[in-house]
Amino acid sequence: MKKKILLICAAAATAAAVSVPAQAQFAKAEDAVKYRQSAYTLMANHMGRLAAMAKGERPFDAGAAQASARLIESLGHLPWEAFPQGSTSKGLKAEPWADAADFKERADRFKGEAAKLPEAAASLESLRKQVGATGASCKNCHDKYRNI
Template sequence: MNRLASFTLAAAGAALCLPAIAQFAKKEDAIKYRQSAMFIQNQHVARLGAMASGRAPYDAAAAVANAQVVAEISKLPWAGFAPGTEGGKAKPEIWKEQPKFKEFNEKLMAETSKLPAAAGNLDTLKAAMASVGDTCKSCHDTFRKD
């Protein structure tokens, strides 16, 4: 009976891992996916940052539109960090320190989810962008190669 239970648990565990592995045909596909999501996110964060810092004129409608993209796109890259997808600019520590990495990505999603509401006012946008920037920096300092 113990063997049957062990086999059942092992099979269930393997089945749960299949969706993450099956998303990408090759490791390189996962790396390209996460880098592409981060690139798009960075483009929109840079637009918000330019407005928040005064390098670009503040436009509430454009700020909200960009903030909405950032809030949504921040949910995407994490699927590209599945087991066996090491490489790219990601440090190996991501796969060794999964709880810490997950904490960082959850914090990023929480902070970026606040951006659309904050983007309608320049002062609240500045504060929200500071929090998002600190969150990005913390993760990159810990888990991204130069």
């Protein structure tokens, strides 16, 4: 299990390191859509694990919580470069590139909240608060930009 988590963390760190030039690497708009949706899928899975602990639906495990929190923090840097002009998908209700400053502000807010997750995952009480704050930052962007 530890090997798997370390492998995932290494992959996430590598992906984060190459995410800045990622926009230039999308040959087709569909590639950008797949890239960002993959990052969101992984983040949603790990946020679901943390939320289940925070709600008492799953026993609190600080090690597992911190592993998920670190992944969310790392993965949280990936999707933002994958919104080149024209990469519309059925999940978008507003085009992020139409108001790039607003989109960046919302992305930065999420990244800031996600960065607090690993430390907060040390205790159930702090995890509950930070899962709520991080989830609210997700919702903030979804309310304007996500159609689903």
